[in-house]
Amino acid sequence: MVKSVDIEEFLELSRQNPVVDVRSPSEYTYGRIPGAVNLPLFEDDERAEIGTLYKQQGKDLAVKRGLEIVGPKMRPMVEFAEQLTFKDHILVHCWRGGMRSGSVAWLLQTYGLPVVTLKGGYKRFRNHVLDKFAEKMELMVITGPTGSGKTDLIKALAANGQQVVDLEGLAHHKGSVFGELGQEVQPSSEHFQNELFWAIKDFDFSQPVWLEDESIGIGKVMIPEAFWRQMGKSPRVHFNMDRNIRIKRLVSEYASFPEKVLDEKINMLERKLGGQHAKSALGLLRSGDFEGVADLLLVYYDRAYKNALIRHKKDLLLEIEADHEDFAKWAELVIEKTKTQYV
Template sequence: MKLSVEEFLEKSKNVPVIDVRTPAEFDKGHIPGAYNIPLLSNEERAIVGTMYKQVGKEPAFEKALEYSGPNMVNFVREAKKKAIDNKLLVYCWRGGMRSGSMAWLFNAAGIESHTLDGGYKAFRRHIHSAFDRTNKIIVLGGYTGSGKTEILKELSKQVQVVDLEGFAHHKGSAFGFIGQSEQPTTEQFENNLGIEWLKLNPDKDIWLEDESRNIGRVYLPDNIYNKIRNAPVIFIEISKEIRIERLIKDYAGYDDKLLQKAIDKIKKRIGGLRYQLATKALENNDYSEVADITLSYYDKAYLYGLNKREKEKIFKLKIIDNNPGNASKVILDYYQSLNIF
């Protein structure tokens, strides 16, 4: 039985999902939480695809059977390990032969299996349509080291918040990779973000952190980036001293080689003299000086982006302490007093 994307995702809350595409397709991007039981290997898929184009459908189909036939028992064994209450959901790229064949096999083996109508391609369309929805976006802005992520975490106890940097496994700056797990592909980032976006109430405010088009190696969907750029910004002004203190806390405990790697990334941007001073400060374990030098660059870069926004959509607010919980209360009270929407 074929299910719509909405039906498929609803059932996936309780039923395991099997992606039968190649490992390469799966690694590029998949439905979050899916397991990969590939009908064909990367190499086999390439050969079958070439045959389909050059020789025709029937020879390609026979070749695929030649490859997959001997593995049928292994497919079933893997499926039984993953099934819950003897049920599975199955998808491929377009919801065609690959998922249909595997679902047939699993059903024949006694595992109740349903496929995704339109396949992974339909899922991708679905999440991008969700990104296109009209939302009431509020952006939390502030210079590097302002603790925006921590403040948003506190705000999430009262309002809808999406942690873009959390999904990207990166904090945004040249130092943002430090202490983070490996970044997902941009496609997988969109998938993970899309599932979260679908959970949001479109009638309520959604708070996001101010971000560039890319967060490390991951790029925001155009529609999300445009929402950020056009949304009202609560720009929190926090002293440089507090920001330096926070950056030392966040990064000074890591290997200095990682910090040097980050400084190397912005060498051209901060200039030769500042690069040398930052490197020397790092050698002397003067993390405060390293932070001070790099903030001079980041503050200027952030201000440049802020000045490109519509001035009437920027609302500045001074935050005087280093407590995210207190800051979140001040910010929310201030926002509610503005009556923006």
């Protein structure tokens, strides 16, 4: 009989053993346990066909059709599993820990491979993920105007041994209208949340977890509400880089993109910039004055940031006016100035 374990043991075993997700490719793509490999028992169209049979003609015909589909796949599935490197087990799951994972686990175990399945399947994993975000955490939020290098400061804090979360890195988006440029395609909100869980699951929540201030939506993905609420109540470090440095950083980051792309992004901001400012920004762009474009756009972004800063004034723990880009030194200063907050 195949052994089935709870989510906590399953995740512990996953540290040294592969996770095999036997759901369909679209289910896997939409959201998965980070690091899992996909070995679908049914392709998307096959799963739809069996589901329709089950509803219209009953379980028996659906199961028989499933057997017809799976039969030719059995040897390739075993050969796929044989290539996996594992310490103790191959960890198998489906959506609810039912027939799909049970069937694949039986096949692999019959061949002689050690297999463990997940009680409750991926659905149980998702509930575990959402429960984690409701736990009390000592979050420390880095805030600052556009172009200040907040992500670089987060990375410098990580290099200094601090617990950090790069939300924009996980989201594949930098948060602004220009945030998708140069990034991979964004994951679904569900998978973004899975990756966020994976990033924090081993943290000591009695110690600070540093992250950048964000809206609840980063591009098209959504921060889990319970986690975002904690961010909103957490101490903040205001990190403000010299404006001239910020302009140069923004030019370095975005000026290499095609003019047409930048033109589209500026037009998306027309309502917030105002028609005249948007027209001026487009004129500067077409003349190649990228610093002028950045300077003009910062009028809008800085105004929006100041409004957010006022809303969170009571949570402000530290203010830093930065005049250079040695983020390692800024990280050391931030740690030194805030350590009494969490000792």
